[in-house]
Amino acid sequence: MIYGVCNDVYIKLHEQGVCTMFNLDALRNAKMFDFPFQWGIADGILPTEQKSIQMCDAFPVDSFRYRRFLNGRYMRRSFVPLAAKHPFNSEELPKSYLELGEVLTSSAYRETLAKVTGIDLNEAPMEAAMWRSDAATVFAMHDDQAQKLLTHVIYLNQGWNKRNGGVLQILSSHDEDDVAFEIVPRLGLSVLIGRSDNSW
Numbered sequence: 001m002i003y004g005v006c007n008d009v010y011i012k013l014h015e016q017g018v019c020t021m022f023n024l025d026a027l028r029n030a031k032m033f034d035f036p037f038q039w040g041i042a043d044g045i046l047p048t049e050q051k052s053i054q055m056c057d058a059f060p061v062d063s064f065r066y067r068r069f070l071n072g073r074y075m076r077r078s079f080v081p082l083a084a085k086h087p088f089n090s091e092e093l094p095k096s097y098l099e100l101g102e103v104l105t106s107s108a109y110r111e112t113l114a115k116v117t118g119i120d121l122n123e124a125p126m127e128a129a130m131w132r133s134d135a136a137t138v139f140a141m142h143d144d145q146a147q148k149l150l151t152h153v154i155y156l157n158q159g160w161n162k163r164n165g166g167v168l169q170i171l172s173s174h175d176e177d178d179v180a181f182e183i184v185p186r187l188g189l190s191v192l193i194g195r196s197d198n199s200w
Helices: 024-028 049-057 095-104 107-117
Strands: 002-004 007-013 031-033 039-042 065-069 072-080 126-132 150-155 165-171 179-183 190-194
Touching: 024 107, 049 095, 072 095, 095 107, 095 126, 107 150, 107 190
Parallel strands: none
Antiparallel strands: 002 165, 007 126, 007 150, 031 039, 039 190, 065 072, 072 126, 150 190, 165 179
């Protein structure tokens, strides 16, 4: 579950290239866990503090739509539509996000994720979305749809600490108080979540 104010890029996975806004080596060095389900953390996914702040400051504001899900509410914008090769409404995006879109649709990114997680992503379509949250935002406890294989979240929140709220909770069970781990959504941190029947 996530509560609080938060910006992130949320990538779902159902050519080798270089991007100055994304550190594939950090993804290759992600620390993976098997408890309570498969998940992992990659730090430094944005290559420098300066570029991290640039991504944070340039976070788009256009084309967001208010959504409700279960008991949750949030703002969402399509970034790369399902199985697309290019970002949605790319004319609205700054150069740094166009570069990020190129990475997310590249074979290098897909192959790195597959190697780190051990999940076969060869035929899986990819979708990426941007989420913007405010103090009224609540992400309800949930597991993901059965057809989803992997979620990769990249946090873009400058100067974040736990007092701000917005922590991602990894739950050991369907009980929302059964918290195994909490991840503070700070700038440049990313989380990988393998979908399973118990990935709460």
